[in-house]
Amino acid sequence: MVSSIYKKTIINYHLLHPKLQKRYQLDRSHTFSGRGTMSEISGGSFLVRMLLKCGVFFRCFFSERGKDIPFTIKNRTCLTEQEHTGVEWNRTFVFKDKKRFFDAVMVYDESEKRILDFFGQPHILLSVLTFEALSDGSLHITSGKQWLLICGKRIPLPKWLSGNSTVCETFDESNNCFTIQVHVENAILGTLFYYKGTFQETEGEVC
Template structure:
C-alpha cells in the first residue's frame, strides 16, 4: 500500500531527504511515529484571540505563546472504511495549561488530493497540497469547508485561512525541523510556530478515530 504522503507528492517523492521519506512514508502496517522536541517560538496575533480560544474546545488552535516549549507529535497511519490511505496526527504542546492540535488526513480520490479534518471532531475541513523544496516537505492549505454531518459548507475567502507548513531534516544538527504559519486576509498573522524534534518508532494499539467514518467533500478542484 502506497503511503498517504507518497501518493500526494507523486513523482517528486524521491527528491525528499531519506529521513523525511522514512518518517512520512509510514503506512497502516508501520509502528507509530513519535516526534519529541521543543518549539523555539509559538506566536499569535492578539486580534485573533477569540478564534484561538474557540479552537481550544476542538483541539485545533490555542491562545498561548512563548519560547522553548516542549512538544510531542504522534503520527499514526490507517486505512479508512473506503480503503483509502489516512493519517492521524496528535500534537501536544507543554504550555500552561497544555494544549492539543489534532488533525486527520485522508486521501480524497475524487479531488485527487489529501483532505484534512481538523480538530477532535473534524468540523473544520480543508484540502491540502504537498510539494518538495530543498529535500523538505511543504504543506499548503487549499479550499476549506465547515462540516455539518455529511454536508460541507464552503468557507468564504475573507474568513478562510492561508497556512503553510515546512518540515525538513537538518543534517548538521541530525534532527527534524518544522515551521508553520497561519494567516488570514483580514487579521494577517493568526498563529505560528518553529521547532526542532527527534523521531522514534513505537508499537502502540490503534487510536479510536472519531472522523474515520465520515464522508469526504466531492467535486474536482
C-alpha cells in the first residue's frame, strides 16, 4: 500500500485538525470529493486577466471573477507517465453561463523529499510546494521555485515572472465545513488572483 504523499511532506502533520488529517489521507484506497461556494474570486488587472484567459485551453487558469461561485473539488491518486504516484486536483467553478476548471497533479519527488505541482492538462507550469501544519490545526501551503513546461523541457522562471502562492486551509467546527483561501501574487504585477470559500465532503463522485 502506497502511503499518502502528504504524510511524507507536511511539516508537523500531527498538528493538523483531525478532519484535515483525514482529508489528506490520499492514497490508493482514499479519495476526496467536496462541494461548496467561493464567497469571492477576485484579483488581477485587465492585462493579467487577459493573459489568464489562455489558461482556459489548459484547464488551469481563467479570467472570470465574482462572488458566491459554486465549485466542486475532487482528489484521487493516479499514476504518472513516469510511473510515479501522484494526486489529481480537479476543481470546477460554475459561473452563470460557463464552467471553468483548475486542474493539477501533485507528485512526490523522492530525491528531494518534496511535492511538485504540475498545472494544467497538458501540464504547462511546475511549482515546488511546501506544506506546514500550524498549532491552530490549519494547513499552510506556499510555492517555491517554478518552471514553464514546453515540449518536455523545464524552463526555470525567474522570481519576477513567478506567481507566488499562499494557501490556508482549515476546518470550521461550528459550521462543519472546510475553509480555503488562496492568494497568488507577482513581484511586479501584484495580485494575480485571490479566492476564498467553504466546502463540505460529499459522498461519491462530483461533477
